[in-house]
Structure formats: structure tokens, C-alpha cells
Amino acid sequence: MKNRKIPLNLNCGLDLVGEVLYGKWKMRLLWFIKQGHKRPSELQRKIPDASRRVLNVQLKELEDHELISKVVYAVVPPKVEYNLTEFGESLIPVIGAIGQWGDSNEERLRSLILAKPVLNVEGLDEG
Amino acid sequence: MKNRKIPLNLNCGLDLVGEVLYGKWKMRLLWFIKQGHKRPSELQRKIPDASRRVLNVQLKELEDHELISKVVYAVVPPKVEYNLTEFGESLIPVIGAIGQWGDSNEERLRSLILAKPVLNVEGLDEG
DNA sequence: GGCATAGGGGATAAAATTATCCCTATGCAA
DNA sequence: TTGCATAGGGATAATTTTATCCCCTATGCC
Numbered sequence: 001m002k003n004r005k006i007p008l009n010l011n012c013g014l015d016l017v018g019e020v021l022y023g024k025w026k027m028r029l030l031w032f033i034k035q036g037h038k039r040p041s042e043l044q045r046k047i048p049d050a051s052r053r054v055l056n057v058q059l060k061e062l063e064d065h066e067l068i069s070k071v072v073y074a075v076v077p078p079k080v081e082y083n084l085t086e087f088g089e090s091l092i093p094v095i096g097a098i099g100q101w102g103d104s105n106e107e108r109l110r111s112l113i114l115a116k117p118v119l120n121v122e123g124l125d126e127g
Numbered sequence: 128m129k130n131r132k133i134p135l136n137l138n139c140g141l142d143l144v145g146e147v148l149y150g151k152w153k154m155r156l157l158w159f160i161k162q163g164h165k166r167p168s169e170l171q172r173k174i175p176d177a178s179r180r181v182l183n184v185q186l187k188e189l190e191d192h193e194l195i196s197k198v199v200y201a202v203v204p205p206k207v208e209y210n211l212t213e214f215g216e217s218l219i220p221v222i223g224a225i226g227q228w229g230d231s232n233e234e235r236l237r238s239l240i241l242a243k244p245v246l247n248v249e250g251l252d253e254g
Numbered sequence: 255g256g257c258a259t260a261g262g263g264g265a266t267a268a269a270a271t272t273a274t275c276c277c278t279a280t281g282c283a284a
Numbered sequence: 285t286t287g288c289a290t291a292g293g294g295a296t297a298a299t300t301t302t303a304t305c306c307c308c309t310a311t312g313c314c
Binding site for chain 2: 269
């Protein structure tokens with residue numbers, strides 16, 4: 001999301017959404033914040049597969065895109081809270097729809113995704 | 128989508144959807160196919176920013192994930208048609224919701240995305 | 255001083271995704 | 285014979301996205 005070599009396509013709604021929602025952890029972040037997990041450390045615990053650093057970066061982008069707002073409390077140790085903006089809230093039903101489709105088709109998706117075309121499997125000599 | 132070094136996360140619906148829908152042109156491909164643009168050359172004309180090769184690759188993945196089906200006619204010059212499967216059809220409302228959110232917020236999104244933090248602008252010497 | 259907490263971020267490496275280049279094949283038209 | 289339209293794909297380069305490493309802030313407490 002820095003200086004791009006390849007120009008952005010911002011032709012249609014899908015392009016625009018992609019720019020703010022593409023990002024491995026972004027939808028999950030929005031979702032968990034919506035569920036009340038507002039602090040960075042909580043989010044990290046909710047998404048242990050992502051490093052703290054990565055979550056920070058993606059949170060920053062969500063903030064830049066005005067989907068979430070950040071409150072920094074002047075206390076020690078530091079305390080930070082993220083909240084959905086109204087704009088971000090309006091995206092929740094969309095994310096909900098995506099997640100629900102995934103949940104509804106969980107088994108099928110899982111097997112499709114894990115099904116790799118059989119090739120060069122050791123032990124399957126053809127000679 | 129080949130041999131991955133980093134293991135897949137398939138924890139929740141969002142992860143699963145991501146695996147089949149992440150891909151710069153995939154949602155657009157599904158959408159255009161739904162609208163009746165079924166042949167590769169038509170799709171290419173609809174999405175001129177993507178190369179023919181790239182569309183082929185993504186179409187193949189959509190096919191592998193059973194969201195579309197492919198019909199090859201034994202004619203010359205070659206003729207191919209893609210159609211949404213029932214599974215792919217079920218995804219259309221979701222894509223519709225995403226695109227609609229983007230369309231509804233087009234102006235705001237466009238300015239947010241294009242708004243880059245001012246830094247090192249030439250002509251703004253600070254000394 | 256050393257440690258714990260809670261949060262941040264620069265630099266760089268690694269991985270994944272996209273794009274580019276160039277080749278295949280067929281029949282018809284100029 | 286070259287050119288065009290149709291469709292497909294291997295190999296590799298370029299770009300973008302994620303991940304890793306390591307260090308930083310500030311305060312209170314033992």
C-alpha cells in the first residue's frame with residue numbers, strides 16, 4: 001500500500017472494497033473489534049497466527065481508511081482501544097455475509113481447498 | 128496456491144472464503160460470468176487490465192474450486208464457455224453485497240484510498 | 255539496576271501473487 | 285505467406301504482501 005509500480009484499478013465498487021479489505025487479517029480484526037475485543041493484546045490473543053507487528057500494520061491501515069478509530073489512554077502501562085467507526089460498522093453485515101457463506105459451506109470448502117491435484121506422488125511409480 | 132511454506136489457516140468461515148475468493152480478479156470474473164459474459168475473450172475485454180494469462184490462471188482456480196464449470200467445444204477456432212455452478216451461484220449475493228457497499232461509498236472510498244500522508248513533497252523545504 | 259507490562263515501529267527477509275514474454279494449434283482472408 | 289481470431293500454458297521476472305528480528309517508550313516495584 002505504498003508507492004505502487006502497478007497503478008490501482010478503481011473502476012468499480014469491487015475494486016474500492018478490495019483496497020480497504022484485502023489484507024490477510026483485516027476482516028477478522030474488524031469482526032473481533034465488533035465483538036468487543038478492542039485492545040491490541042486481546043486481538044493478538046484472538047489471532048495468534050499473526051504477529052503483533054503485522055496486526056499493528058493492518059490496524060493502522062484500517063484506521064487510515066476510517067473503518068476503525070483509535071483511542072490512546074495516557075496511562076502506564078499504555079492502554080489502547082480500537083472502535084469501529086460508523087463507516088466500519090456499515091461493513092459488518094457484509095463481512096457477516098462472507099463469513100456465513102464460508103461457515104455454511106465449511107466442509108465442502110475445506111475439502112476443495114485441501115484437494116491437490118495428484119502429481120508426482122512418491123511411491124506411485126508408473127513404470 | 129501451490130506448495131505453501133506457510134501453513135494455511137482454515138479456522139473459520141472467513142479463512143475458507145479467502146482461499147477461494149482472494150485473487151485480484153476472481154470476484155469480477157464470477158460477476159461477469161453471471162452477467163452472461165462466458166467466453167474467455169469476452170471476459171478479457173471486460174477486464175482489460177488483466178492479461179489473458181492471468182485470467183486463465185484465475186479461471187482455472189475458480190474451476191478447481193467448483194465455482195465455475197468449463198465447456199470446451201470441439202470447433203475451430205476454439206470455443207470455450209464458463210458457467211457458474213450452483214455453488215458459484217450461491218456466492219453471487221455475497222459478491223453483490225460487497226460490490227454494493229463499494230458502490231454506495233464510492234466517493235469516500237476513492238478519496239480515502241488516494242489520500243496519501245504528505246511526506247517529502249518536493250518543493251516543501253523545511254530548512 | 256533489572257524486570258514486567260502494554261504498545262510501537264524500522265529494517266529486512268521471505269513468501270505469495272501478478273505480470274510479462276514467448277511459444278503451441280487451426281482455418282480463413284488478404 | 286503473413287496476419288488474425290480463438291484458446292492454452294511453461295518459464296521467469298516483477299511486485300506486493302506478510303513475516304521475522306530486534307530494539308524502543310514509560311512507570312512502578314523488588
